[in-house]
Amino acid sequence: MTQYYYAPASTGNLSVGFDLLGAAFEPVDGQLLGDVLAIHGEAVQSRLRLSGRYQHQLPADTDDNLVLRCYRLFQQRLGKPLPGLELELIKALPVGSGLGSSACSIVVACYAFNHYFGEPLSQSELLQLMAEAEGGVSGSVHYDNVAPSYLGGLQLMLPGSRQLCRALPWFDHWRVVLSYPGTTLSTKAARAAIPAQLPLATSIAFAAGLSRFVSALYSQDEADAMAALNDVVAEPVRLHLMPELPQLRSALQALGAAHLGISGAGPTVFALCPTDCAARDVAAYLTQHYHKNQDAMTHLCRLAPKGARLVKDPNSCN
Numbered sequence: 001m002t003q004y005y006y007a008p009a010s011t012g013n014l015s016v017g018f019d020l021l022g023a024a025f026e027p028v029d030g031q032l033l034g035d036v037l038a039i040h041g042e043a044v045q046s047r048l049r050l051s052g053r054y055q056h057q058l059p060a061d062t063d064d065n066l067v068l069r070c071y072r073l074f075q076q077r078l079g080k081p082l083p084g085l086e087l088e089l090i091k092a093l094p095v096g097s098g099l100g101s102s103a104c105s106i107v108v109a110c111y112a113f114n115h116y117f118g119e120p121l122s123q124s125e126l127l128q129l130m131a132e133a134e135g136g137v138s139g140s141v142h143y144d145n146v147a148p149s150y151l152g153g154l155q156l157m158l159p160g161s162r163q164l165c166r167a168l169p170w171f172d173h174w175r176v177v178l179s180y181p182g183t184t185l186s187t188k189a190a191r192a193a194i195p196a197q198l199p200l201a202t203s204i205a206f207a208a209g210l211s212r213f214v215s216a217l218y219s220q221d222e223a224d225a226m227a228a229l230n231d232v233v234a235e236p237v238r239l240h241l242m243p244e245l246p247q248l249r250s251a252l253q254a255l256g257a258a259h260l261g262i263s264g265a266g267p268t269v270f271a272l273c274p275t276d277c278a279a280r281d282v283a284a285y286l287t288q289h290y291h292k293n294q295d296a297m298t299h300l301c302r303l304a305p306k307g308a309r310l311v312k313d314p315n316s317c318n
């Protein structure tokens, strides 16, 4: 019987935590915003079929698809060959979008293989495998998309600790509007814009912003958490890739958004809103002013508490 697995979209950095903070989001209307992987059965050789809204953005040769790359990596990690699989990737996240698209396919694939074969890898082994696979795409290992997509929620990375990452508190009424203009930005290229070293003043401002945000979440000081959201690391050097950002920010703040930031490496933007009403106005504005082509999409979201999991057949009506 076919098994369907799902992993949600994610926003890396969340403005204050370059490579250290990431959140999984889901549309409030109950839609699935993330990739689905179906395991239809076993075969002599693994085969991958592509479907879904953004299948046209994937490499034509499925051998280059991250799903099959992850299956090879998974077998290497187990140190033994596994049977071939009949796979289908339902690609719902645009590629090079800033929504953790590569991470989402990596997470859903690694989670599915581990579940299908009886969980031979522990949670932290699987997370490390996912981060390695993501590093192969973006040029350097970073966990801020794979961790929330795998585990759900808002995740703070803890490099050097055994736990690897920890879920942070949030505000349940917060809404996040994710708006993808339909154009592409390669994460690898956007990472090349980040300087290898930061001046001391910027390093202090970065540490201060992240600490202030995390501490405000723990003390449930909403105003302080919102005020802490300021990107001093990535936005200044990536702004030339997204020149509309300052104008969009002013317009959305006038509509009630508390913050507008770059989702991951962009070009998707995320707007944090304190109410549903503000979020609806913000979503309407972004749909009208930020969409560039037919591939564009805007979703009114909340934090997704759950990450990768088994789901029902997404094509069935019930």
Ligand SMILES: Nc1ncnc2c1ncn2[C@@H]1O[C@H](COP(=O)(O)OP(=O)(O)O)[C@@H](O)[C@H]1O
Pocket: 057, 058, 059, 064, 065, 066, 067, 089, 094, 095, 096, 097, 098, 099, 100, 101, 102, 103, 105, 137, 138, 185, 186, 187, 188, 264, 265
């Ligand atoms: N299943 C997949 N999902 C997303 N990207 C894939 C997949 N398989 C292969 N790729 C390739 O991986 C790269 C992902 O680019 P990247 O800029 O990191 O995307 P994103 O920022 O959306 O994660 C692209 O070159 C894309 O063609």
Ligand SMILES: N[C@@H](CCOP(=O)(O)O)C(=O)O
Pocket: 010, 012, 013, 018, 019, 020, 097, 098, 099, 100, 101, 102, 142, 144, 145, 187, 190, 191, 234, 263, 264, 265, 266
């Ligand atoms: N911390 C990374 C996040 C990249 O996210 P993506 O969704 O654009 O792949 C970075 O900012 O480079």
